[in-house]
Amino acid sequence: MSEFQDLSFQIETIAQAEPEQQSNILNQLIEEGLEAGSIALILEAFPIDERVQLWRGLPLELHIDVLTEARAEVRRSIIDELSEIELKLTLAKLDNLSLIEWADSLPEEIINEALQLIEKDELELYDQANEYQDDELGRWAERKVVTLPFNISVEKAKGLMERYSYDAPQQIYLINKRKQFRGVVSYIDLLRAEPAERLRHLAIDNVVTLNATLTLAESIEALEHSSLSTMPVTDDEQLLIGEVDWQFALSTQREIYETRLMAGTGMDEGDDLFAPVIKSSQKRGVWLGINLMTAILASVTIGLFEDVIAQVVALAVLMPIVASMGGIAGSQTLTLMIRAMALNQITSGNRWALLKNEIGIGSINGLLWALIIGGLAGLWFQSVVLGGTIALAIIVNIITAALFGVLIPIALDKLKLDPALAGSVILTTVTDVVGFFAFLGTASLVML
Template structure:
């Protein structure tokens, strides 16, 4: 996809009058040249009124596919404008996987009506998926892998392969007569083998697998690291229920990366670019409130040293330097640890050496920049003692920032709180308070 295509299409659609022939031509051309993914991005780039006008001109045959690719806030805004009859006509005949993608934005009664019109196979797939939580791989896996009984003859298997090979398929999964996992056979082993043998005689029993209750993002990482195009998803009882392929794994990893970027600002990745003012205000007000509380906490600690600040005004001038250095140093460590937690690289066994390493880095950086800042401050205010005070405060704050950068995300992870969402706010509060207390405390002891 070329980003300029969306940019140009948005400009053309916004510049033209609604329902004009030229607008319809733009939409038809864009639809012809792009996939549902790009169409979803185009719709999300338009204000709600223009979005609904564009939606009405998109071909009915791809509307469901476009909704699947849209963020939930954006798709919900469109679905909310459609009447029940229109919705039922649009969703009748969809597959279980599509319904799973959209179930959070569809009314419950509509889901029941759509399910009632599904064939038994699709109903069963939906039912199996509902046995798992939204964050478990069993809920989202592809239920159409290439599966055959282990006793199948190779000549039968090769005939099946000539008919069709699923995307991301280079192995066939084997099951027993109850559907339990038996292993996998690579396609290249089938060709040239005795056609009268059973495929089970070529099985790779140690083929990597996923547990249906695995976290979906951890499972995606396992697929990416496995060097396989897809991994089977198996229940605790050994039942093969589907697979997670490389294509979906890549999309999940991209989704997680976007989620973490948005979370650092306290935003939900599903928030629509053109959400209503009320909804956007509500989403952001909560996070602003949390930041306000932490700011008041830091200000309260500063207020404890009001008398010191009144007598040594230079301390107030230099306070932002102390807070800034600690904040940056802590953010560097925090980012490193959050990434390590996401990749499963951090455990109780390696936490101590990691802590030792980060404290040493903090101490060396602290001493280095304490000398630089201390010398500049001493010269600026003609006070060696003031330079010493800020130098000691810088060392202490950068070391404490390193400690907080490790412990804050680890503790949040223990309490099942996303460290990418809350870590930066807590870290900033810790480094601000530590820096102010040490700096102003030393100022009180050494300068008054």
Template structure:
């Protein structure tokens, strides 16, 4: 399938059409020619009551590719909406790679049903992939690579490539009899070689190789910096188990970005845009409940200084400024840390320097904005004391935000928790509590 359609315009057309008009649009050739990713994007942009009509216009041979391109929630919804016959037709087209991507988001009975339809070879590959953790590249390695034995000649290799239907720029891997990786060879080099030259003498043995237990981040970075179409992946015995190509690397990068973006709101990158209301409400309710607990903690801190707030109304007016400045400063540091950790740029060796750097930035920004806000508050309420009080609160809170913006993701990472998911909630709570305590505590000392 190809993609020559403006999806945003197509979505507008479908949304503005009635049911009969939508069916006509769904039958248009340009929709039939959409590539899997584009079709999945179009499908996810439609309300639930319009989706199955569109799904039925999709050729059967494209079902697996489109389902794999979908978010997990959407894929699960489609599969649950299929009849038993339709489901069997879809599962019958699955290979081990697609099933690996589906496995974490579908009920166990569906997975077992799909496994029953796999070939013996695909079942073995699926079982091997499941030996790896979700964050290890071995789980996602494409095992269907073109490998040739090192002992054959260049002439024999070209015959085999023609038989296999070799297409440029697929990588050609050279291996031993027991599948141990030797090196890579490109098609041009093979064509220019003497016919009887052994592949072992032509192979590039200095190419970059990924170990199967490498993290997804490490693998993506390796592909990005290698300037190669794909990289080989080997196991602990240096046996070739598959490859990662640029397409998979880009997909993993996108998923990581979406995961971080959605995690900041307590959501998953797999969440469906038009997920059922009750299902989405339950998911979001948990996050709202956590937020409520943090807000209660901040409110309890404020209540400790109820007497001083009652006497000086200006403090209640200025409190949101203290909380906001600390929250923004903290989120900047936290975002920087999460990105650095995702890129493996934050290590035990540079954490102290990074903390020192962020505290320096926090101190300079804290003093700068404390002076400006203090002057404005003092003029606003005609009270130099009010200006001095909020200045103290701002300085303390911004420095605290920098400190915990570095510490929180490090601690969460050691606890095997996702810093992107939990970091912002904890940081907001810390900056609110510390900011209010510093601001109102200083006010109590100086005004009462």
């Protein structure tokens, strides 16, 4: 049984149990190894009242981790139901990374209260993280790493680790007196080394550091090509900031994917499955209104040729084909562009070459499918003129789709707008309007 099938089974088991037994079942699953991320997914699958009760029944040490792993609106739905005492106790347990994760999704008064309640050391780390932008690696790096002077002996290093009660880390970071990064030592290598050996001699060769100002997307790509499971993060002066690991990369990549997936329908990655009806209706209604405006524009274009359609009924039958072919061709180019932009593959130096390439693809596909659709339409309605008309419209629309599939995301990116959010709506409108105008406009000239 796969992980997702297991999760579905666990949710079903909890849902079918008596209310007073649901927390016991969830806690039993936790004892069997259920992690915070999976717990959060389970809570999200329940209506808000049941979700809050399940969260309250969790072991106290998991409260913060589960809320941090949960989507923004799910986290908010639980926090809004807490009493004043419960909220204070919860906020007091926050660490710096959790507070950063929560900061954008909670009211300012709650964040201010958290800043007054969390431990001093965590507050200092939080302030350091806030020196970086939301999309910069330095904001999200794990700052609680084990560091040791690079030139001390193995014997002294072991003594320092025992003195400060360090947990057994996977890697130890070596620094100089200015806290500049000087290398990485495997904890296993440290245990095996001779007592008199210097740490600098145990350092792993050719360790690449990540600059704290890198974007999250650039950081994920660097982690993908690294042989280490964690990578050090440094600033411009090589001062050690912290580390990031594969778990961070996978989690961030999933959030980026979900954000783009949800953005295509005007929704947010943090939206709650059981969000309040009125709130969800308002949010989705805005997107429906935008879609209505684009649909009206397409309808107005059709209305300009009402007389033509009334006289040649076949035009009404064939119009959806024109719109559909342009829409599919455009979405292919748009998807390719959005992926390439997410990977920072689009530059001023290759835009023109990419545009020519996509127009070339659109021209070939447009000509091929124009011949096929035009031939079928001509045979169906016994009209060479009708076949030629739709063939011309198909060529024009597919080439237009390729052209705007490249230009629209570039233009939106220049305007600091997410191409995944608005690109598909704008492109669909363009291909509908151009397709209908080319089809019906040509028909009005040659068929009447």
